[in-house]
Amino acid sequence: MNTTSRFRRISVAALLIGAAAAMPALAHHSFAIFNMEQTRVFTGVVTRINPDANHLQIFFAPMNEERKGVLRSEDGKPVVWAVEMAGSAQAATQGVSVSSLPPGTYISVALHPLRSGEAAGSRAETGAIFRCPDKKAPEAGKHCDSVEGRLAFGEGALAQPKN
Amino acid sequence: MDLHDIALTVGNSGLGEWMRTNVRAMPIVEALHVIAAATVFGTVLVVDLRLLGLPDLKRTVTRVSGEMLHFTWAAFGLAVITGVMMFAANANTYYGNTAFRIKLLALAAAGANMALFHFGAFRTVAQWDSKQVSPRAAKVAAALSILLWVGVIFVARWIGFTKGYDFAVPDNIDLDLTIP
Numbered sequence: 001m002n003t004t005s006r007f008r009r010i011s012v013a014a015l016l017i018g019a020a021a022a023m024p025a026l027a028h029h030s031f032a033i034f035n036m037e038q039t040r041v042f043t044g045v046v047t048r049i050n051p052d053a054n055h056l057q058i059f060f061a062p063m064n065e066e067r068k069g070v071l072r073s074e075d076g077k078p079v080v081w082a083v084e085m086a087g088s089a090q091a092a093t094q095g096v097s098v099s100s101l102p103p104g105t106y107i108s109v110a111l112h113p114l115r116s117g118e119a120a121g122s123r124a125e126t127g128a129i130f131r132c133p134d135k136k137a138p139e140a141g142k143h144c145d146s147v148e149g150r151l152a153f154g155e156g157a158l159a160q161p162k163n
Numbered sequence: 164m165d166l167h168d169i170a171l172t173v174g175n176s177g178l179g180e181w182m183r184t185n186v187r188a189m190p191i192v193e194a195l196h197v198i199a200a201a202t203v204f205g206t207v208l209v210v211d212l213r214l215l216g217l218p219d220l221k222r223t224v225t226r227v228s229g230e231m232l233h234f235t236w237a238a239f240g241l242a243v244i245t246g247v248m249m250f251a252a253n254a255n256t257y258y259g260n261t262a263f264r265i266k267l268l269a270l271a272a273a274g275a276n277m278a279l280f281h282f283g284a285f286r287t288v289a290q291w292d293s294k295q296v297s298p299r300a301a302k303v304a305a306a307l308s309i310l311l312w313v314g315v316i317f318v319a320r321w322i323g324f325t326k327g328y329d330f331a332v333p334d335n336i337d338l339d340l341t342i343p
Binding site: 022045047048050051052053055057059061063067068069070078080082084087088089090093097098099103104118119120135137 | 180185186188191193197252253256293326327328329330331332333335336337338339340
């Protein structure tokens with residue numbers, strides 16, 4: 001094997017390794033656990049962010065339709081939902097982080113719920129997350145994207161509810 | 164300042180922020196952590212097996228441990244550094260994770276076992292250095308060491324699958340939407 005072809009082989013190998021390193025950002029596991037046909041839209045109060053390396057999760061207490069309080073179960077405990085997305089570093093490229101959406105923040109997010117019925121869902125292809133200005137809840141039935149001074153994290157409008 | 168505060172401080176540090184927001188940081192640090200853990204376990208295992216009378220008996224116990232322990236300590240240092248980096252990325256979640264807590268306890272137990280052996284049975288090593296059969300205390304320490312390090316690896320891997328969904332609401336969040 002002469003030097004040129006060895007160099008070519010090394011270059012091809014390096015390219016393949018580089019491509020493989022870039023893969024996780026593009027191709028990940030399937031979304032089979034989520035009902036991708038259904039879209040639910042929530043406005044709620046952030047309770048916790050889990051900046052997990054594989055899937056960042058935002059936990060929030062959804063507000064009632066009047067936007068005057070949060071949904072509570074019969075025993076008075078707040079209902080809490082989780083929305084999960086790409087890993088913390090990917091989410092950070094859209095500005096989603098522990099510091100940009102601290103606990104107590106009002107947000108609006110659309111998600112595809114888990115098929116299992118648990119109160120969690122995927123944010124895949126549901127548009128941006130909208131953050132209301134501090135302590136400013138939207139009007140009844142509306143979301144943070146309608147409030148002046150709101151911030152958008154990610155691309156696109158808030159997805160519409162479906163099914 | 165309690166342990167939780169320390170964890171939060173580590174998580175809120177620049178290191179934590181960098182680990183959370185850099186796309187390449189976590190996979191690289193994680194890979195280094197695996198290499199470090201493999202080296203620690205591999206070298207510890209060689210010494211433990213020698214104490215149990217299994218590998219090449221032409222080598223004395225002190226020669227085997229002398230050759231291996233440099234690698235053990237260097238790799239352990241790398242494991243601690245990369246471990247702290249990964250912890251910083253999501254300190255609050257790891258802090259509350261049961262598998263993570265068991266892992267730290269198992270690590271402490273493995274360290275205590277090693278210290279007990281070093282200051283106990285190992286002091287008389289000159290008498291049994293080249294023999295196939297080590298004293299019972301040395302064999303017990305070796306077997307315990309293998310069990311504990313296997314345990315560390317198992318619970319460590321468990322962390323990755325148990326760190327999600329915690330729906331608990333912290334007390335200090337206003338859910339009555341009080342307008343200031």
